[in-house]
Amino acid sequence: MGVNQPLDRALEREGFVTTTVKSMLGLLEKVINLGRKNAVWPYIFGTACCSIELMATMSSRYDLARFGAEVVRFSPRQADLLIVGGRVTLKMMPVLQRIWQQMPEPKWCISMGACASCGGVFDTYTMIQGVDKFVPVDIYIPGCPPRPENVVDALMMLQKKIEASKVLT
Numbered sequence: 001m002g003v004n005q006p007l008d009r010a011l012e013r014e015g016f017v018t019t020t021v022k023s024m025l026g027l028l029e030k031v032i033n034l035g036r037k038n039a040v041w042p043y044i045f046g047t048a049c050c051s052i053e054l055m056a057t058m059s060s061r062y063d064l065a066r067f068g069a070e071v072v073r074f075s076p077r078q079a080d081l082l083i084v085g086g087r088v089t090l091k092m093m094p095v096l097q098r099i100w101q102q103m104p105e106p107k108w109c110i111s112m113g114a115c116a117s118c119g120g121v122f123d124t125y126t127m128i129q130g131v132d133k134f135v136p137v138d139i140y141i142p143g144c145p146p147r148p149e150n151v152v153d154a155l156m157m158l159q160k161k162i163e164a165s166k167v168l169t
């Protein structure tokens, strides 16, 4: 534990220190967010070419374990990050929504690639023109296909978002 000089001085002088419930809750919030951001468990909803890049991201070359996000779950009940990679059709959307609803709170979503984010070049009546119309998306990854580095970048952005989120207040 690092040396906290003002705290040490206050202890020497008074024999006790005081704090507020608000600052203790703030500290608790920081600890909770630290745990959450460094232990994200992804659920992969890969339907097309983007998911191949996603598979590459999970390889040892990119080493998602550095961010604590290498534990890919294949049950939505054990995951807190939904990564949608690829085209999603109207017929598939109820399945995606069901998966999202089965994931416990708190949960986050990354939309990977042009197709998932806006339909890409597939402006047809069967294709969803952006999954954010049906599930709340936190981070969008542009590109067709995005590279694994983009996925890592999105994960780091999500970690910053989780770090800044309000848990108790």
Ligand code: SF4
Residues within 6 Å of the ligand: 048, 049, 050, 051, 085, 086, 087, 112, 113, 114, 115, 116, 120, 143, 144, 145, 146
């Ligand atoms: S964005 Fe490009 S690479 Fe990704 S699923 Fe669509 S067509 Fe394939």
